[in-house]
Amino acid sequence: MLKGLIFDVDETLVYYDGYDHREWYENWVMPALRKHNIELDYETYKKTVTGELPRSYVERxxxxxxxxxxxxxxxxxxxxxxxAEMGRIKPFPDVDALGELKEMGLKLAAVSNASQECTEFVLDLFGLRKYFDVVYGKDYSNLDGVKPNPYLVEKALKALGLKPEEAIVVGDSTHDVLAAHRAGMKAVNVTRFGKVEGADYYVSDLWELVGLIKELKGENKTQSP
Structure with a gap:
């Protein structure tokens, strides 16, 4: 029986108006690195984020x-x-659906590749933290454990006290789908920015997700002896 949902945060629950990954890196991160005499170009950095290179690569x-x-x-x-000060972080208009999912008795977790502080900051910004039983950002003791690695998803499952077949991962990216499947779970792709390959279910927004979950819980009931 379906008992829980594990949500991605950025681009699934909130978005950043005008955000460009390369621009953010070159305008914000590179100047900070240079203060520590570190020169790391964007393409190399991107490879460490996507998992092409291990996060320990920067030790060179x-x-x-x-x-x-x-x-x-x-x-x-x-x-x-x-x-946030500039009003450029925004919640998607359907985030109120989290309340509906909570009322259905589901356990909810939020899992992000961003840091714990960054993740909690955006959830607190819009009063979303209250919906989640657990929130996990990247773990400094296992930096290569970010999605698509299943580590954070499995960590959330354990904290919720659920088995892989009792929860579904909800996200916008291929990384979310891969992390779910590697943890033995199913994945819902929220197709705000287009479909990603390999998801088990597709929804256009979180209200459609509510309908899907009701359907799945209904199926579970009818299948019960």
């Missing part, structure tokens, strides 16, 4: 990789605070 630039990612995350938090 003479900095402890955990400290490197903490530095990047500090910059990211500063960026998010600035964007």
């Amino acid at each position: 630039f003479g900095i402890d990789y955990v400290e490197f990612w903490k530095l990047v995350d500090e910059v990211n938090l500063e960026y998010r605070r600035k964007m």
